[in-house]
Amino acid sequence: MTDLPRTGIGVDVHAWAPEGDSRALWLGCLEWPGERGIEGHSDGDVAAHAACNALLSAAGLGDLGAVFGTGRPELAGASGSRLLEHVASLLQAQGWTIGNVAVQVVAPRPKIGPRRGEMEAAMSAALGGAAVSVSAATTDSLGFVGRVEGLAGLATALVARS
Template sequence: MNLPRTGIGVDVHAYAPEGSDRVLMLGCLEWPGERGIEGHSDGDVAAHAACNALLSAAGLGDLGSVFGTDRPEMAGASGTQMLQHVLGMVDEAGFLIGNVAVQLVGKRPRIGPRREEMQAAMSLALGGAAVSVSAATTDGLGFTGRGEGLAGIATALVVPHDHLPT
């Protein structure tokens, strides 16, 4: 019998240099006035961690194998585009997304005021799947605590199509 499967995903990006014109994209949202993130794509650590978790759960590899930096067509790709692509891959592999939970680690931006908006944007990109977002700081420890970048950690649950009630 095919059982539900879980996956875990991590993504980390450094902030762009001070004065850079990179816009912060996080949780499929633009964050005006916040320092952007470096990356081959838009650097959305929330979306990237969610993609990694979904790919892991469905046994489809990882972000690098699907969206590697060796693929010029992925330059500047948005987290929304990546989540939509992974949704298609997960479905094609015979799974439905049960839920995705994302934990963001960093000093800024403050997630609370836009949490529901982030969850809705990520859910929309994933075809309506349940998405929850939480955040933590590291009390000044490590690169996230020093304000050098952001990290995202995600878990995902996928359920085989043939496991669903009829």
């Protein structure tokens, strides 16, 4: 049987940090100065985390919790780019090549459009040059995102045997 390309889907959700918290917002492997940060064991980068989940799913290697887990103190505050780099190396070691990753950030803020190209470049660099596309959506004030309780990242990935 021929190895066909495989797709995966990933989701990540984090709550906003309390008002006045000094935690920085990291999203798409970029720091967003002046924006409220989010809670999480690592840097809470929902775009990078969703991409990791999609890649792991496509390669049949589990998910972010199984690979990294919150019980690992050495990963406290770990950057999304570090996690993406590690996932890319896991895939490569298992004989997978990343075709592309598409990520959508679901949040009313920050505005993704002005930094979309930077996000795509930063995430691509962490994945060894793989193609990354980023988009954004709001929920028209519905749900936890609309109530400004948190934000979400959704991603799909395509991988193929090397």
